[in-house]
Ligand SMILES: [Fe+2]
């Protein structure tokens with residue numbers, strides 16, 4: 208049965224709600240009535256009808272239930288993701304559906320729990336729209352359109368992900384997939400055997416690495432090692448890719464540690480490595496595609512101690528943060544990772560009002576620059592570049608000492 212109700216044709220954002228329980232839909236309609244001046248809302252009780260409705264007009268957002276009889280929310284969002292990738296996907300789930308929610312995480316930009324509060328939904332949507340607007344900026348499109356070497360998602364990474372998402376994922380198979388790429392295997396073994404990982408014995412093959420470090424760490428390592436290996440150091444001798452790789456690795460470890468310290472939810476802790484590893488991904492694009500201007504502004508940032516991202520904005524109208532986030536969006540990485548990358552230098556501009564991946568990456572980045580201020584390719588202002596207003600607003604000013612202590616412990620293990 209289709210419950211089709213347009214609450215206001217003039218509203219700017221078009222949102223489709225899908226839930227097989229009529230009572231839930233009625234509750235949503237009631238709760239969200241106050242939004243009708245801003246949103247045009249359509250409600251349906253069937254996933255199949257939801258797809259028909261999406262096909263008949265342009266929607267900005269789909270908010271879907273998980274458990275539905277004809278086609279569940281996971282299947283529905285997978286279909287929406289492939290047919291209408293521009294539509295923002297939100298899952299609304301009940302308490303009992305946490306396990307399925309976990310499966311749907313990669314398909315949804317955001318998961319919210321029932322009953323849905325109008326203010327939370329409004330805040331969530333505004334946040335998603337703000338990030339989308341930021342990444343739809345003309346300057347980013349111009350940069351990306353002039354880019355000859357936009358890295359694509361490596362096949363070896365998608366193979367690892369497919370294995371991990373299969374019905375019976377096997378550590379042995381993941382190890383075998385990694386082993387097929389000898390260069391990448393050597394680099395991964397070198398990284399995991401560094402003191403940073405604090406392992407008591409030497410790891411000699413990828414399978415052992417997966418077993419000891421876990422799949423989340425391996426996923427982040429496979430992707431980052433492979434991406435960095437595609438850049439030819441000899442062609443860009445003026446930029447040290449190893450320094451950036453080591454900085455990215457350090458930030459990922461700091462971000463993971465802080466995520467755990469702040470008891471972020473497990474999915475965010477898992478994603479902290481990915482966000483840290485790729486927070487400066489945009490620099491790789493700028494180095495390899497805009498050699499002359501970028502070399503000049505890197506030197507200027509170092510010599511004048513100005514913020515690199517301010518100089519990038521002057522030159523390109525955007526910065527490595529937004530460019531990296533844009534690319535991660537193209538790769539389909541999860542929303543909190545994209546948000547953390549996009550705002551890692553200016554977290555106050557993000558509409559998120561809670562401690563999250565962005566907080567962890569922002570601090571990890573500043574802390575690593577403080578530790579490496581003597582040889583950083585950026586201006587080494589370290590913790591002075593922390594956005595104190597942002598941290599104060601989250602009530603985190605008193606956490607900085609603890610964070611420095613745990614990061615210092617990690618660094619000392621590394622040395
Ligand atoms: Fe950065």
Ligand SMILES: [Fe+2]
Nearest residue numbers: 454486487572
């Ligand atoms: Fe950085």
